[in-house]
Amino acid sequence: MLGSGWLGLALAKHFTSHNYTIKVSTRQGEKQQKLIAQGFDCYLVDTETQTSISDFLSADTLIVNITNKNLAAYQYLIESIEQSPIQHVLFVSSSSVYQNINDWVTEDNKLEDENSILFQIENAFKASSGFKTSVIRFSGLIGPNRHPGRFFRGGKQVKQGDTPVNLIHLADCIGIINSIIEQDAWGQTFNGCADTHPIKRDFYPFASQQLGYPVPEFIEEESLHYKIVNNAKVKQVLNYRFIYPDLMQIPQEAYE
Template sequence: MQISNSKSISILSCGWLGESLAIDLLDKGFIVKGATTSPDKKERLSEQGIDAYQLRFENLNDAMKSFLNSEILVLNLTIKDLDLYKQFLPVLEQSPVKKLILISSTGVYRNSEKPVDENSELSESVWVSIEEIMKDNLNYQTAILRFSGLFGGNRKPGRFLSGRMVKGGDAPVNLIHRDDCIKIINEIIQQDVWEECFNCTADTHPSKREFYTKAAELIGVPLPIFDEEEGRSSSFKLITNEKLKRRLNYEFIHPDLMKALSLF
């Protein structure tokens, strides 16, 4: 017999972001199902009170069907194999899932000298195709969250470019802290906002030179080396978050990237 799925959320998968999200939702009273490919991670999730599954995205078996016995699915994968999503879709359609949060990326946009919003020109990224086949499905409602680069916890920006030769030192940085990722997902659920797409990025956009030099200094690692001839470079984009803040009345926990570096 299936359990009630009225307050059940499945998270595929529980990596760096997904595990922290699972713990947060569990604390808020949800029944949380978390999927991982690691037996050690499965044990750790179980110890924290999460209904843990050891699953691979491509294994569409009874365990996957049990995992999908929830009202909400957070699809939080780095897998870029479009065929796997096409194979997964019929299984999802036959599940009790009624609401899907698809974690995507601001990498879907082309580089632009103008600020990039949700209506800006898209690239040929596979994430564009993944978004297309997962949204507008009559079996469930979808919210697409396009996250910029992620940091927080043990993911320290100072290590991202440490000691590397970097082009485009004057180009703007687009990042978002994990705390805000989790809060935004919570707001989507609590406010019941679906059939929308949001850019999720911090308010400020310091230059690569300013941000990553300071980030490296703060944790005592080799500084990045910037190609002075590149300057701003034509390969950049500045992601705007105005729709997110307006539609969800959202206030960032970490709106200022330079100030956020003090956390490390």
């Protein structure tokens, strides 16, 4: 598990509870000690320093879940993986790789932004013949300690109020990743997003009121720029059933 942030740590806890042998990484020595104290086999890994990570990469499957956008660092990581026992890589990406076409985007309709560094990193992993890569493109992440009602606190104004949101709950992120690994769904690209896409003007006031916060203000704009992320493939290929398919029906306790 390369990366132990909000999603990475939740994944580590999930797989540990399902009797997988897990290694996690962090770039911070203090955090490493905390994770070791919590019982995790935690390694100090910084891909930008390009130091040896062979001990960390002694595994069957690697989940890459870091925010680094340094292409050279990823090239070094890929070379390191090719020299390791790892057979499968799951790269956690983002639906931000798609262009804003004011319509639906799927994994197969070739609407990625060719200039996106993230898209270039995806392709670098896929191009390796040393291991098989699957890519999961998550939309905006919500869940415990990430309630969307807090996104626009303190007078922050909302742009593009009449555009649809693309969001996914942490529980479904974990569920989709678990399905990919358990079903050996390698060599694939998947979108991870809830079924529903309410417009911001409806969703964020609803989310704010759920917490008792003031309704955010919206900036009126004539020109709209958006995409609607289609999630049909994870349901068809993985037979995945969403825990929280409807963003307007997620109970408050799901954010606790």
